[in-house]
Amino acid sequence: MNEAVERLVDLRWPSQVKSAYDVVIIGGGGHGLATAYYLATRHGITNVAVIEKGYIGSGNSGRNTTIIRANYGIPEAVRFYQHSLEMYGRLEQETGRDVMHATKGLLWIAHSEAGVRQERARAEINTAFGSKTEYVDPKTIQDICPQLDMTGQGVWPIYGASYHPSGASARHDRVVWAYAEGAMRLGVHVHQRTAVTGFLRDGDRVVGVETTAGSIAAGVVVSAVGGHVTTLASMVGLRLPIRTHQLQAFVTNRYAQAFGPIVASSGLGVYASQPAKGEMLIGAEIDRAPAYAYDAGHSFLRSCAFRSIALLPFLRDLRVLRQWTGVCDMSADYSPIMGFTGVPNLLVTTGWGTWGFKAIPAGGEQMAELIATGRTPALIAPFALDRFANDRTMADRGSAGTH
Amino acid sequence: MTIRRLRISCPHCGVRAVEEFVHGEIPTIPEGIVEPEARDLDRAFMHTNAEGVVVERWFHAFGCRRWLTLARDTRTNDIPDNRG
Amino acid sequence: MHAPERLHCTRIVATPTALDTAAWPGGAVVLRVAADEALVAAPVELDVVSDPHAIVEPETAFCGVWVEVEEALAFLERECDWELPTERPAFAQGAVAGLPVKLWFAADGDDRVLFVVPAPFVVDFVERWS
Numbered sequence: 001m002n003e004a005v006e007r008l009v010d011l012r013w014p015s016q017v018k019s020a021y022d023v024v025i026i027g028g029g030g031h032g033l034a035t036a037y038y039l040a041t042r043h044g045i046t047n048v049a050v051i052e053k054g055y056i057g058s059g060n061s062g063r064n065t066t067i068i069r070a071n072y073g074i075p076e077a078v079r080f081y082q083h084s085l086e087m088y089g090r091l092e093q094e095t096g097r098d099v100m101h102a103t104k105g106l107l108w109i110a111h112s113e114a115g116v117r118q119e120r121a122r123a124e125i126n127t128a129f130g131s132k133t134e135y136v137d138p139k140t141i142q143d144i145c146p147q148l149d150m151t152g153q154g155v156w157p158i159y160g161a162s163y164h165p166s167g168a169s170a171r172h173d174r175v176v177w178a179y180a181e182g183a184m185r186l187g188v189h190v191h192q193r194t195a196v197t198g199f200l201r202d203g204d205r206v207v208g209v210e211t212t213a214g215s216i217a218a219g220v221v222v223s224a225v226g227g228h229v230t231t232l233a234s235m236v237g238l239r240l241p242i243r244t245h246q247l248q249a250f251v252t253n254r255y256a257q258a259f260g261p262i263v264a265s266s267g268l269g270v271y272a273s274q275p276a277k278g279e280m281l282i283g284a285e286i287d288r289a290p291a292y293a294y295d296a297g298h299s300f301l302r303s304c305a306f307r308s309i310a311l312l313p314f315l316r317d318l319r320v321l322r323q324w325t326g327v328c329d330m331s332a333d334y335s336p337i338m339g340f341t342g343v344p345n346l347l348v349t350t351g352w353g354t355w356g357f358k359a360i361p362a363g364g365e366q367m368a369e370l371i372a373t374g375r376t377p378a379l380i381a382p383f384a385l386d387r388f389a390n391d392r393t394m395a396d397r398g399s400a401g402t403h
Numbered sequence: 404m405t406i407r408r409l410r411i412s413c414p415h416c417g418v419r420a421v422e423e424f425v426h427g428e429i430p431t432i433p434e435g436i437v438e439p440e441a442r443d444l445d446r447a448f449m450h451t452n453a454e455g456v457v458v459e460r461w462f463h464a465f466g467c468r469r470w471l472t473l474a475r476d477t478r479t480n481d482i483p484d485n486r487g
Numbered sequence: 488m489h490a491p492e493r494l495h496c497t498r499i500v501a502t503p504t505a506l507d508t509a510a511w512p513g514g515a516v517v518l519r520v521a522a523d524e525a526l527v528a529a530p531v532e533l534d535v536v537s538d539p540h541a542i543v544e545p546e547t548a549f550c551g552v553w554v555e556v557e558e559a560l561a562f563l564e565r566e567c568d569w570e571l572p573t574e575r576p577a578f579a580q581g582a583v584a585g586l587p588v589k590l591w592f593a594a595d596g597d598d599r600v601l602f603v604v605p606a607p608f609v610v611d612f613v614e615r616w617s
Contacts, residue, residue, distance in 0.1 A: 228454065230450065230451070230452035230454075231452075231454045234451075237435075239433070239436075239445060239449040239450075239451075240449065240450070240452075241448035241449055241450065242450060242452055243450045243452050244452055244454075244477070288425070288426045289421075289426035289459075289475075290428075290450075290452060290457075290477055291477045291478075291480055292454050292477050292478050293477070293478060293479050293480045295479075295480060297409070299420065299421070299422050332448045332450075388444065388447075388448045388449075389444050415521055415522055416579070416580055416581060417569065417570065417579075417581075418569060418570070419569055419581050419582065420568065420569070420582065422582065423581055423582050423587075464587065465580070465581055465582045465587040466520075466580045466581050466587070467520055467521035467522075467524075467580070468520070468521065469521050469522075
């Protein structure tokens with residue numbers, strides 16, 4: 001890490017890998033580190049190791065578009081993400097670190113009568129379950145975001161939108177560092193450049209992990225792995241309802257004006273926001289064929305640019321500065337999977353697909369409570385893996401597969 | 404970061420950009436899963452999600468509108484015998 | 488370019504051999520869209536192919552326009568990123584201007600190209616020429 005980062009955080013790297021920990025967390029992204037952080041701060045469990053094959057935040061935590069929102073489509077999800085959104089609002093106070101949290105408001109645009117019905121339904125269900133969202137007409141949309149072309153270049157006219165005033169963003173790596181710092185300060189070990197190559201078993205039970213730094217015994221093993229989770233699970237013969245898809249995004253050079261809100265369109269499959277540096281950040285949908293590659297495609301840029309210009313014509317005059325790809329663990333019902341796996345002592349927090357960043361605080365907090373108490377907290381009980389066997393899938397249209 | 408375009412060789416139409424095709428999976432259920440309900444569950448929801456070479460189907464929607472079978476490496480998006 | 492007009496075609500699904508050996512009406516443009524399928528820009532009798540299980544149906548879902556080869560190639564240079572056939576006559580199909588387009592390059596001496604576009608995309612197709 002460079003000096004500027006060192007000034008931001010005080011990361012106390014462990015001098016060695018111990019032979020045993022109470023809890024081993026696989027994956028040093030936001031979810032793994034937040035789980036470690038809350039284990040240490042809320043439950044006093046500090047004999048914890050986070051095993052990361054690259055560097056912390058190098059997976060999807062460093063490859064997302066940092067949108068924080070709670071306007072999902074089913075009650076269980078609205079409650080969970082609203083809790084996470086509120087935790088994000090207190091994160092700077094809690095960790096003492098500036099994570100550049102900014103409330104921006106999020107417009108979800110409808111281009112058809114069907115889209116209007118969907119956004120009205122979203123507003124209703126969000127409001128009913130504690131997340132403020134209202135349906136707004138074109139006049140209000142223009143007040144919120146004057147840059148929008150209300151005719152959608154004559155092809156995608158804007159009929160209305162749901163407006164989620166608490167929609168926000170934060171700086172992704174600062175969130176990762178804040179959790180890592182807080183956890184490590186209390187004695188949690190974070191081992192970077194250490195890959196898990198297998199599991200230690202005692203009969204059915206998982207009793208530790210094999211790593212490139214040797215065997216590590218563990219009371220509980222938690223997978224907080226992103227796109228590669230099925231590969232890890234296959235090492236214990238566990239099948240997951242997960243497919244890994246590439247999701248691309250790009251930023252432009254700086255836009256001289258302030259662009260206030262986050263703007264999303266399901267119809268066009270794009271969303272846009274302006275990070276603190278003034279670039280325009282544009283994201284789209286997952287690529288349809290499952291893949292683990294980090295390659296970025298020209299065809300994505302072309303179609304995504306075309307669709308976002310239809311919404312925000314000023315983008316035409318900007319240039320693409322940087323483009324990147326994340327590999328998303330997409331669950332079969334577009335909802336996360338948290339908790340027990342059926343393999344004793346192995347827990348997962350996965351299926352974070354394209355919606356993981358906003359869930360980091362609540363996901364970490366709830367997983368920590370589950371680990372500490374051995375009981376699934378009510379907030380995440382609907383998201384257990386066994387829902388697929390029990391006909392309790394959490395199909396969520398509000399998930400959208402975009403952000 | 405590499406900017407590139409995945410191309411697929413259609414036996415009838417020739418080499419075309421991947422955007423002309425629709426992806427289709429060949430589902431696999433491990434032989435070890437024998438109990439009928441477990442097989443149903445696996446068929447409905449579970450995925451091997453292989454990190455490596457997978458054999459899969461692609462539909463040439465912009466051309467002959469026929470399915471073709473090819474092997475692709477999901478780690479790189481390389482198609483080993485791709486004539487494109 | 489004129490706007491493409493509705494084509495009164497016949498779609499024939501039959502064995503590849505039957506399609507290879509069919510006696511097509513004289514002068515008809517035959518687009519071999521797949522090994523087991525042809526799109527003929529003319530009315531076709533049921534017994535034109537020897538396959539007894541062949542499906543022979545009128546097909547009016549396409550529009551077509553003949554374009555002078557020079558103008559066609561200039562357009563394709565801009566809007567098509569795959570390799571065009573060099574022999575004549577020749578058939579090719581794929582993405583042109585982001586649309587599923589079928590091309591028929593007429594025989595030598597007839598310097599024209601037939602663009603065949605699914606009817607719902609004609610508006611977009613015409614737009615791309617301007």
